[in-house]
Amino acid sequence: MSKKIVLIDAFSTIHVGNGALLDNSFKIASQRFKTNDISVITSDPETNKGRYENIIEDVFSNYPRSNFSKLIWATLFFINFSLFFIYQKLGIPQRLWILGARYRKIANAIAESDIVISISGESINDHLAPQMYMRCYLFYLCIKLGKDFYVFPQSIGPIFRSTSKKALKFFLSKAKTIFCRDMDSFRLSQEIWKGEPVDVVYCPDVAVTQDSVKDESLAIFNCGKKVVGITLSDVPNEIAGSAGYYEKMVKSICQSLNSDEHCILMMPSNYKRTGTSRDYEICTRAYQEFLAQNFEVEILQNKAIHPDHYQGIQKSLFLFISSRMHVGILATSAAVPTIMLNTQHKIRGYMKNISMEDFVIEYDEIESRLPALVARCMEPTQHSETRSKLYSKNQEMRHMVMKIVGAT
Template identity: 25%
Template sequence: MNVGILGTPVSSGNRGVMALGASLVRLCAEAGATRIVMFVGHHKPCEVAFRVGDRDVRAQVVNYRLSPRARPCEHLVWIVLASLCYRWLPHARVRRWLSRHTPWIAAIEEMDLVGDIRGGDSFSDIYGGRRFLLGFLAAWSVVLVKGSLVHFPQTYGPYGRRWTRWLARYLLRRAPVVLARDRESQRVAQELVGEKPEVRLSPDVAFALEARAPRRIETDPPLEEGREVLTLGGVGPIGLNVNGLMYNGGYTRKNMFELKLDYVALLPRLIEALFQEHSGELWLIPHTYAPPESVESDPEACRRVRAALPPALQARVRIVTGEYDCHEIKGVIGLCGLFIGSRMHACLGALSQGIPTVGIAYSRKFAGVFESVGMRDWVIDGRTTGEAEAVARVMELYRQREGVRDRLALEAETARIRLREIFGELLRRAVPEGAPLQLEAMGPAVGGALEQQ
């Protein structure tokens, strides 16, 4: 069984998109994939190893590039043009020549199933038209060669441009399977495609990500040697994920996400309120690593938040400074008694471990994913909520945390079971080029799992 994966990088400072790739590799490998190929924008073809349980699973990377210095056969423009010729000139000799001269096409021909996850939330134009178009071109090349493309669980929409909506409809209507990770995305995608294919619900794949404790937890100030993580009063730390992109106003630095919330002003105010009731420490936990000058840098935003606190409170706040991989940062998050996050996959790292989690959201994707584990009321939408209201709501949820812990752990385990069922059936029923793959025909286990979700 050869499985291709689009839409998740193999090297990135964003631990959320790295979690998607690691989770997909695990789910596919456990479902019986014998070869996994990652189709990604990358500087060179290579192999990468993913840890699945007690073994390494090696995935081949077939790359495209945009650089003018790229080899022509690896350039995305060539790949798209060659794929168009492959579809429009269906002669065996022409196709063999294109395949020999385009590694991307040769690899796609060998796949039994190719699926796209588009970074989890980039099947939308909220991050700009350029990112959407690049994702579309890579996915379109697969449709041209294979005739169809599976869409793994992700967010669909919103679409603020007519042309992005049209291209989204084009791809979805050529998909044998479309999986949405929340009900609003299911509605948006179904509206785009009409009656067929039927868009189904699935948990986010990151529920399957394995957590691993790092050998050493690096913080500023450092933890004392041999010291237990539990602090004053035997209370685990509160984890607070600071989203550098929100902190800096988005890529435009001008409130790109149209937040009502003043995120910069909120965080020190929130920490002060928490310490009025919390006897332990608070850890600032980054989830996207980038240079300090980058708008994406969570570590730099964490440093600024801590510096904005009064000295007496700074003494109870640690910044997690180790640049951990997606498994290890999930392991660090797992030490927290409560988690508050603005990177959605940082929140998923907590939710999937049964940790009560508050999401401070910049888009609608948070609400649907939290809803999938019964935590919809734990999302604070920064687009409609002011600072005073947000602080009050977080404190209200802080007091409710023990009441949801056991139920959340059960919901998270149910999500993992559903994912294994869904991917098991996807791989078992992978079909030849262009043939329909009907989830409703998969039997009661998966059909029931999808409907319950």
């Protein structure tokens, strides 16, 4: 009998990286458990309608901003899911459940499932508390209800509160498997769940298995020059040393490229359904500055773009420079020479996995190292060797992910 799966913590696909997690987690879960009976609980149902058959809106999609509203919201969260647990344990029919509309749909999907999988990428993180505690409470209820619970490859941590470590040990000790996508997360998870029945396993990010078709439809690809794709982004609040990084990036790239030979495609990777994201605003500013330096420049439209389309565009690039991890993974997985700014430790961890750590720069190295790395990537022999190396490493990563997760 085919198993029913629920993918939870699918964040908004208007962030390309979250789309890559969803697309590839869905594919891998389908192959691993030999079923297409998969429901997706996502904070972005509109973007994913038509792409997946069973879409359910996550309650976290309307998480409030003010502290008082958060307190009320959290109280309702714990009440609704605690009631759901009691209903299930007492065998109360679903038609008699008194739950909020969104909670009821999620509860129904979990109740009818055999397997629940968290695919967020990074929800187990003290910077994301108190949401982390609420999500982990739901994980715990799923386990107590007899569901096979998995944490698909994620960055676990940073966890800097001793109470968080104790809570995580309690909530997830009886999960089936926690897959960690970087070595820091793996070591932390081994420490937290040491001696517990849950399997803690190292596994590369699922985005390395992304598939796509090359897309050369943008006008920039007809200019007769080498196209350099660039993703610049808003910096997470917890990242130190990032002041002035944007200006340094633009200045160094302008100094490294020749407008007669190179053109630029700005590739924001984080969007909004209405309005303009901070990432898109930053990329628009860079677009204007590159124009002022006489470069031919194009910017992606301000609308959601799915990871297969995004990677398809990347396949036509000569070089990609990124401050976001997952679009960097998509580029390297497409064998495009890629330079990554280490905005978070997980970026260096991924690039080390594919033996490309030399192509990672820190904030304080932008001016000193970026020009030399760009020149290195542009050199014909080095460029060809890098493409071959990336192709080989991606095949290795793909095989590793599918084998570890059990999808082969």
